[in-house]
Amino acid sequence: xxxxxxxxxxxxxxxxxxxxxxxxxxxxxxxxxxxxxxxxxxxxxxxxxxxxxxxxxxxxxxxxxxxxxxxxxxxxxxxxxxxxxxxxxxxxxxxxxxxxxxxxxxxxxxxxxxxxxxxxxxxxxxxxxxxxxxxxxxxxxxxxxxxxxxxxxxxxxxxxxxxxxxxxxxxxxxxxxxxxxxxxxxxxxxxxxxxxxxxxxxxxxxxxxxxxxxxxxxxxxxxxxxxxxxxxxxxxxxxxxxxxxxxxxxxxxxxxxxxxxxxxxxxxxxxxxxxxxxxxxxxxxxxxxxxxxxxxxxxxxxxxxxxxxxxxxxxxxxxxxxxxxxxxxxxxxxxxxxxxxxxxxxxxxxxxxxxxxxxxxxxxxxxxxxxxxxxxxxxxxxxxxxxxxxxxxxxxxxxxxxxxxxxxxxxxxxxxxxxxxxxxxxxxxxxxxxxxxxxxxxxxxxxxxxxxxxxxxxxxxxxxxxxxxxxxxxxxxxxxxxxxxxxxxxxxxxxxxxxxxxxxxxxxxxxxxxxxxxxxxxxxxxxxxxxxxxxxxxxxxxxxxxxxxxxxxxxxxxxxxxxxxxxxxxxxxxxxxxxxxxxxxxxxxxxxxxxxxxxxxxxxxxxxxxxxxxxxxxxxxxxxxxxxxxxxxxxxxxxxxxxxxxxxxxxxxxxxxxxxxxxxxxxxxxxxxxxxxxxxxxxxxxxxxxxxxxxxxxxxxxxxxxxxxxxxxxxxxxxxxxxxxxxxxxxxxxxxxxxxxxxxxxxxxxxxxxxxxxxxxxxxxxxxxxxxxxxxxxxxxxxxxxxxxxxxxx
Numbered sequence: 001x002x003x004x005x006x007x008x009x010x011x012x013x014x015x016x017x018x019x020x021x022x023x024x025x026x027x028x029x030x031x032x033x034x035x036x037x038x039x040x041x042x043x044x045x046x047x048x049x050x051x052x053x054x055x056x057x058x059x060x061x062x063x064x065x066x067x068x069x070x071x072x073x074x075x076x077x078x079x080x081x082x083x084x085x086x087x088x089x090x091x092x093x094x095x096x097x098x099x100x101x102x103x104x105x106x107x108x109x110x111x112x113x114x115x116x117x118x119x120x121x122x123x124x125x126x127x128x129x130x131x132x133x134x135x136x137x138x139x140x141x142x143x144x145x146x147x148x149x150x151x152x153x154x155x156x157x158x159x160x161x162x163x164x165x166x167x168x169x170x171x172x173x174x175x176x177x178x179x180x181x182x183x184x185x186x187x188x189x190x191x192x193x194x195x196x197x198x199x200x201x202x203x204x205x206x207x208x209x210x211x212x213x214x215x216x217x218x219x220x221x222x223x224x225x226x227x228x229x230x231x232x233x234x235x236x237x238x239x240x241x242x243x244x245x246x247x248x249x250x251x252x253x254x255x256x257x258x259x260x261x262x263x264x265x266x267x268x269x270x271x272x273x274x275x276x277x278x279x280x281x282x283x284x285x286x287x288x289x290x291x292x293x294x295x296x297x298x299x300x301x302x303x304x305x306x307x308x309x310x311x312x313x314x315x316x317x318x319x320x321x322x323x324x325x326x327x328x329x330x331x332x333x334x335x336x337x338x339x340x341x342x343x344x345x346x347x348x349x350x351x352x353x354x355x356x357x358x359x360x361x362x363x364x365x366x367x368x369x370x371x372x373x374x375x376x377x378x379x380x381x382x383x384x385x386x387x388x389x390x391x392x393x394x395x396x397x398x399x400x401x402x403x404x405x406x407x408x409x410x411x412x413x414x415x416x417x418x419x420x421x422x423x424x425x426x427x428x429x430x431x432x433x434x435x436x437x438x439x440x441x442x443x444x445x446x447x448x449x450x451x452x453x454x455x456x457x458x459x460x461x462x463x464x465x466x467x468x469x470x471x472x473x474x475x476x477x478x479x480x481x482x483x484x485x486x487x488x489x490x491x492x493x494x495x496x497x498x499x500x501x502x503x504x505x506x507x508x509x510x511x512x513x514x515x516x517x518x519x520x521x522x523x524x525x526x527x528x529x530x531x532x533x534x535x536x537x538x539x540x541x542x543x544x545x546x547x548x549x550x551x552x553x554x555x556x557x558x559x560x561x562x563x564x565x566x567x568x569x570x571x572x573x574x575x576x577x578x579x580x581x582x583x584x585x586x587x588x589x590x591x592x593x594x595x596x597x598x599x600x601x602x603x604x605x606x607x608x609x610x611x612x613x614x615x616x617x618x619x620x621x622x623x624x625x626x627x628x629x630x631x632x633x634x635x636x637x638x639x640x641x642x643x644x645x646x647x648x649x650x651x652x653x654x655x656x657x658x659x660x661x662x663x664x665x666x667x668x669x670x671x672x673x674x675x676x677x678x679x680x681x682x683x684x685x686x687x688x689x690x691x692x693x694x695x696x697x698x699x700x701x702x703x704x705x706x707x708x709x710x711x712x713x714x715x716x717x718x719x720x721x722x723x724x725x726x727x728x729x730x731x732x733x734x735x736x737x738x739x740x741x742x743x744x745x746x747x748x749x750x751x752x753x754x755x756x757x758x759x760x761x762x763x764x765x766x767x768x769x770x771x772x773x774x775x776x777x778x779x780x781x782x783x784x785x786x787x788x789x790x791x792x793x794x
Contacts, residue, residue, distance in 0.1 A: 098123045098166075100135070112136050119144070123166070127151040130162070141165045148173065153228060155180050155200075157192065169197040176202070180226070183257055183758035184209045184729075185233075189224070198229040207233070209758035210729035217242045217730055217756055219250070231258030242730075242754070248762070255759050261287045266295075271764035274748040275371050277303035279764075291315040297327075304371075305333045319349035322358075327372075339364045341372075353393040360386045366409045374749060374769065379739070382409050382416060397430035420449040420456075420553050427461075441465040441482075445574075449553045457490035457501075459553060461574055475516040482509045482568070484577050488550060503550055507577045509568050510541040524591045524600055525640065534588040538566050544579035544615050551575065552619055560650065562586075562634055565606050576618060581611040601637040607653070628653040642669040659683045666775055672696060674776030687711040692720075692774045700726045702780070704735065706773040716740075720773045722751075722766065726780045731755045735766035 103117030112134060115121075119133040121142065131146035144150075144162040151157075156179040164171030176192040179185070186209070189202035201223065208218035221238035238250035254264050266283040273279065279301050286294040297309030309327040314320070326342040346358040361384035363369065373379040384407040391400040402425040408418040427445030443463040450456050465482035484507040492501070515536040522531050555573035558564045565586075570578040586606035592599050608629035615623045633649040647663035664678035675693040680686055692706035705721040722735030733755070738748045753763035770777050 100133070102133070110137060112138075125153050128162070128164075139165070140167045142171075152194075153197075154182065155226075155228075159192070164194065170194055178202075180257060182231075185257070185758055186210075186212060187218070187224075195225075198227060200226040200228075202226070205235075207235075208729070209756070214728065216727055217759075219253075219759070221250075226257065228257070230262065231260040232256050232262050261285070261293060263287045267760040267762055269753070269762070269764040271374075271752075272750040273374075274746075275303075276301040281309075291317070303334060304329060305331060316348065320347070322346035322348075339368060339371075341368055355391050355393070357389045357391070358387065360388075362386075362407060363409070366411070369409070370745065370747070373747075374737075379747065383407070383419065384409070394430065396432055397428065399428040401426050417454075418451070420451050420454070422447050423450050424448060437468065439467045439469055441467075447553075449551075455490060455551050457488055457551060459574070460487040460489075461485070473517075476514065478513040480511045480513070483507070484509060486550075486574065490551060505545055505547060505550065505577070507542055507545050509577075511568060512537075512539045513566070514538075521594075522591075527600070528594045529591045529600060530594060532588075532590045532592070534590070536584075536586040536588070538584040538586075540568060540580045540582050540584070542568070542577065542580040545577070547576055547616055548619075555618065557618060557621075560608075560630055560632070562604060562606060562632060565608055565629070565632065570614065571616075571618075576616055578616050579612075579614050582608055583611070584608045598638070602635065604632075604634045606632045626654070630659055643667050657683075668776045671778045672702060672780065674774065674778070676775040685712075688717065694770075694774055694777050697723075700728075702726070704770055704774060704777070718773070720769060722770075724780060729757045731757075731780050733763075733766055735769065737766075737769060 099122040100113065100115055100120070101122075102115030102119040105113060105115050107113040115133045115135075117131070119130050121128045121133055121135070127150070128142065128144060129147070129149040130144035132144065134143040135141075136143070142162070142164045144164075146160070148159045148162045149157075150159075150162060150164075150173070157173055157176050158178075159173040159176040161174045162171060171194045173192040173194075175188075175190065177186075177188045178192070185207060187202075187205055187207040189205035191203045193201045193203075195201055202225075203223060204221075205224040206218050206220050207224060208215055210216050210218070218241050219235065219238050220241060221235040223237065224233060224235045226233050232254055233256075234252070234254045235250065236252055238253055239246050240248040240250060254262065256262065263286050264284070266285050268280065268282040270278065270280045279299060281297055281299040284296040284298075286296070288294055292314045293312075295311040297311065299307045299309060301307065307327055307329040310325070312324040314322055322345055324342070324344045327340060329339040331337065332339050341363040342361070344358065344360045346356070348356045350356050363384065369379045369381055385404065386406065387402065387404045389400060389402045389404075391398055403423055404425065405421040405423070406419050408416065410416065425445065425447040427443070427447075430442045432440040441464070443461070445459075445461040447459050447461075448457075449459065462485045463482055465480060467478055467480035470477045485505070487504040488502065490501045490503070513536075515534060518533040520531050522529060524531075552575045553573070555571045555575040558567070558570060558572045564570075565584055568580075569576075570580070584606065585608075586604065588602065588604040590599055591601040610627050610629070613623060613625050613627065617623055631651040631653055633647075633651070635645070635647045637645045639645055644666045645663075646665075648661070649658060650660035651657070652659050658681065660683070661681040662679065664676060666674065666676045668674045673695055675695065676691070678688075678690040680688045680690065688708060688710050690706070690708045694702060694704045696702050702724040703722075704724060705719075707719055707721075708717040709715075710717050716738065718737075718739035720735065720737050722733060725732045731754075733751065733753045735751045736749070737751070738746055740746050751764040751766035751769070753761055753765050755761040767779055771779075
């Protein structure tokens with residue numbers, strides 16, 4: 001029969017007498033040890049309540065009334081238990097209850113207990129199993145031998161011999177093996193020392209996150225310290241082995257055992273670029289505070305020299321957050337001058353409803369991104385914003401104050417005109433819903449436009465509006481009227497006559513928006529769905545006003561699409577208001593799955609009809625005589641659980657030729673499997689084929705890539721090609737990239753990375769490039785999401 005024992009250090013006021021099986025009574029005065037052999041274990045509360053003769057007047061216990069009869073504890077085995085009539089004080093760390101079980105328990109509770117045969121001891125946070133366990137009550141020390149298995153605060157240890165002092169949690173384990181479930185870590189050592197409750201030190205240790213039967217990589221160190229409080233491990237005199245080949249010497253190193261951030265060097269990474277040569281970066285991370293950190297990025301380019309970068313992030317206690325990034329190259333070896341860049345984004349809630357935002361960007365020269373950027377999007381930037389804004393959120397809208405400017409990056413072969421600076425821009429947008437049955441709106445704005453070469457001045461704007469929405473479940477009708485009022489105060493250098501330096505414009509705008517919704521039940525792709533049919537009519541009337549004497553600070557002709565075709569103005573910005581006498585018609589149908597409410601298919605068609613041709617144009621433009629706009633088609637559908645289709649067409653209504661067309665199809669059957677193909681066409685401007693994907697070639701080897709080819713220019717716009725190998729506890733990525741960074745200029749880069757799960761990575765990380773270029777790309781993850789501190793709990 002296996003015996004279970006409970007023993008605890010108790011104060012003298014609590015330890016009195018306990019009746020055992022067969023009427024045996026063991027008692028002790030003062031602080032002592034209790035041991036209770038029973039067949040069915042009682043809970044600690046029940047065993048405390050079995051002490052029935054503790055006077056209520058002793059100690060600081062407070063007497064309480066007798067409990068109801070329904071509260072009486074049920075007998076455990078043949079031990080009769082009773083509820084205590086006193087409130088017991090909580091146990092301190094020294095009074096922790098401990099359970100001891102074994103096939104045989106011998107010894108004295110006041111000197112030493114010996115448990116033999118499947119011996120087991122349990123206490124909060126710790127479980128110990130061994131063939132034999134000895135407990136010295138005088139020194140409060142455990143000794144375990146043969147088949148030692150120790151579960152301690154989520155970590156699991158095995159070994160030959162263990163000595164552990166319970167009060168200080170100090171001890172030693174010989175020839176240990178260990179498992180750290182928090183990050184799938186495991187290893188072995190010659191000896192292990194428990195320094196305290198939180199820290200464990202191993203000598204001549206090996207560590208890895210690979211399975212025990214597949215040690216593809218490991219770190220061998222003379223000393224390895226595990227710190228549970230800091231969630232980190234640190235080592236000395238270590239060597240990193242990959243496939244049993246030493247690849248990196250680590251005199252001192254640290255790595256995380258959890259998600260906590262810590263100061264220290266990060267793994268260096270490298271890459272290669274055709275414009276800057278080989279690049280080596282050795283980042284140093286500084287954990288300034290729980291809400292602030294700084295990463296220093298010393299970097300070396302073989303063709304350009306040394307560069308220092310920094311990335312500072314902060315999150316304020318008063319709803320403040322931001323990021324500051326900077327790079328500085330003291331002397332570019334190819335250009336012979338200093339080069340730099342910085343970027344600062346900031347957002348802060350100054351008071352309830354009052355928000356401050358900032359976005360400042362600067363580079364030293366026009367070709368900085370061409371030479372140093374790793375992406376096509378960054379290298380093709382032309383305008384770098386510098387904005388400072390203050391906004392206040394009203395119950396009915398928003399008021400704002402902005403200062404905005406741009407740095408314009410010029411290309412000598414294709415120069416561009418810098419945009420206007422707005423110094424400042426002040427405005428408010430308000431909307432009152434259900435105001436005496438009406439919806440009212442008001443937009444006001446005052447802006448000062450500045451420019452080094454173009455006409456400058458101030459623009460004052462007010463747009464009141466009033467609508468009467470009539471909505472029902474089957475449709476809606478919304479009549480609306482608004483007045484677009486603008487006043488200009490132009491500077492003398494505006495190029496206009498002084499008599500016209502002050503100009504104004506008032507344009508009334510009338511619109512009527514209406515739609516119906518029809519619905520029926522049907523089936524699609526074998527599923528029961530609800531199909532809707534949604535016709536929509538939008539009439540717009542705006543009389544012609546001569547605006548040729550007005551400046552153009554920010555207006556442009558908007559692209560026609562499904563959002564813009566229902567807009568009240570064909571121009572973006574506020575300097576041109578198009579005259580209109582037109583009707584826009586549209587028809588949309590949707591297929592919605594009955595069981596889930598998911599939209600499986602959507603088809604739409606729209607066109608605008610002009611009863612009178614619009615006359616207002618931009619400076620240098622000519623009026624259009626078209627009575628019908630281009631015909632728009634759009635379609636989106638989830639053809640199956642894994643296949644998605646998205647398509648759009650803009651058709652010339654005069655000759656039925658396609659002006660714009662794009663279609664894309666995505667196939668994503670599972671994580672790590674995705675293929676996307678896209679065709680883009682813009683008349684006389686663009687014809688591109690874009691194919692991207694991530695696909696397993698074998699169980700572990702994945703191909704990744706993207707080909708974006710211009711049929712019009714007969715050259716590649718951007719190509720990405722590489723492979724990823726998932727070794728189970730490591731991943732290696734090799735990716736090449738080539739993109740057009742400027743006219744007749746391209747940049748080629750190569751990235752190679754070895755990622756060791758739960759430890760770190762060597763090389764340059766191409767994950768961001770793959771995420772941006774491959775729709776549906778999934779990062780291969782070796783971490784066991786089901787692992788927890790209770791994985792090896794026994």
